[in-house]
Amino acid sequence: MSARTVHxxxxxxxxxxxxMHFRGCLAHPxxxxxxxxxxxxxERRAWVAETFGVHATFxxxxxxxxxxxFDAAVVSTPSHVRLEAVAELAAAGIHLFxxxxxxxxxxxxxxxxxAAADAGVRLAVDQNFRYxxxxxxxxxxxxxxxxxxxxxxxxxELMWREVTGWRADQVHHTLSVMGVHWxxxxxxxxxxxxxxxxxxxxxxxxxxxxxxxDASIHLRFGDIGVNYTQSFSSxxxxxxxxxxxxxxxxxLDYGILEIHTADGVETIxxxxxxxxxxxxxxxxxxxxLSSVEDRRQPTNSGADNLRTLSLxxxxxxxxxxxxxxxxQDGVL
Numbered sequence: 296m297s298a299r300t301v302h303x304x305x306x307x308x309x310x311x312x313x314x315m316h317f318r319g320c321l322a323h324p325x326x327x328x329x330x331x332x333x334x335x336x337x338e339r340r341a342w343v344a345e346t347f348g349v350h351a352t353f354x355x356x357x358x359x360x361x362x363x364x365f366d367a368a369v370v371s372t373p374s375h376v377r378l379e380a381v382a383e384l385a386a387a388g389i390h391l392f393x394x395x396x397x398x399x400x401x402x403x404x405x406x407x408x409x410a411a412a413d414a415g416v417r418l419a420v421d422q423n424f425r426y427x428x429x430x431x432x433x434x435x436x437x438x439x440x441x442x443x444x445x446x447x448x449x450x451x452e453l454m455w456r457e458v459t460g461w462r463a464d465q466v467h468h469t470l471s472v473m474g475v476h477w478x479x480x481x482x483x484x485x486x487x488x489x490x491x492x493x494x495x496x497x498x499x500x501x502x503x504x505x506x507x508x509d510a511s512i513h514l515r516f517g518d519i520g521v522n523y524t525q526s527f528s529s530x531x532x533x534x535x536x537x538x539x540x541x542x543x544x545x546x547l548d549y550g551i552l553e554i555h556t557a558d559g560v561e562t563i564x565x566x567x568x569x570x571x572x573x574x575x576x577x578x579x580x581x582x583x584l585s586s587v588e589d590r591r592q593p594t595n596s597g598a599d600n601l602r603t604l605s606l607x608x609x610x611x612x613x614x615x616x617x618x619x620x621x622x623q624d625g626v627l
């Protein structure tokens with residue numbers, strides 16, 4: 296393993312989601328140094344300087360590349376302009392940590408992955424719910440055989456969520472905002488890829504959103520069935536995942552994992568829930584940086600994320616056609 300070094304990082308796209316990246320990076324000066332921030336909005340650049348003390352801010356990637364040396368970038372631009380940003384940075388030899396969803400659909404995601412591969416740079420995706428939600432603890436419990444063979448998963452997230460800004464105008468809404476986390480989480484804990492899914496989506500007139508606000512989805516991962524309900528228009532709030540195994544049951548949310556067996560209930564806390572969200576984002580970035588040092592692909596690579604994007608894209612296709620969508624090795 297190569298020595299761990301301090302990497303010079305630029306944060307590209309300084310909208311709301313960038314807050315956790317700034318905070319996560321600044322908590323690890325032994326690992327990363329934020330040397331530049333890029334956003335076309337002068338207001339957002341001023342916010343970066345005032346809030347985080349990063350004064351090397353630029354309205355474009357080209358200006359940042361021209362004036363500052365950095366070896367990695369956190370790309371948190373809106374997904375519909377992400378390919379342009381990734382292509383420009385990759386061509387300059389910059390390793391990439393990209394917000395989710397990786398792109399608007401699998402076809403564009405393949406272009407993003409290809410741009411990084413052609414340039415010889417590493418590409419990872421910020422699927423931070425592998426840490427921020429108790430998926431990591433559930434994955435360990437399943438791998439350790441704590442509940443035996445997994446039979447089924449039931450996941451439900453209900454909330455009232457008004458979304459403003461660019462997201463409110465996108466034709467794809469609640470699944471792109473939250474479903475991409477849960478699809479990746481199912482893959483992560485089960486360790487197998489999906490064979491097919493069927494989906495139904497709805498748009499509530501009570502919310503000001505161009506895209507869907509609610510979805511009901513059934514997926515099959517081999518012989519494991521997964522039921523997933525998502526709502527941004529529910530007046531009842533709830534988030535919970537139940538994993539039923541032959542010898543026990545897991546119940547998890549952001550903060551805890553409960554392992555229910557014949558011997559009783561064991562509760563395991565998740566240290567990256569709540570205020571740990573910036574750290575959950577940093578852990579994904581650190582995986583990218585470690586992969587650069589170790590000359591390997593990151594576990595959260597763009598190529599791996601094509602399978603998560605396939606579930607997201609497949610859900611939209613199924614909802615539109617009314618037919619099930621099938622996958623080959625988890626990919627559309």
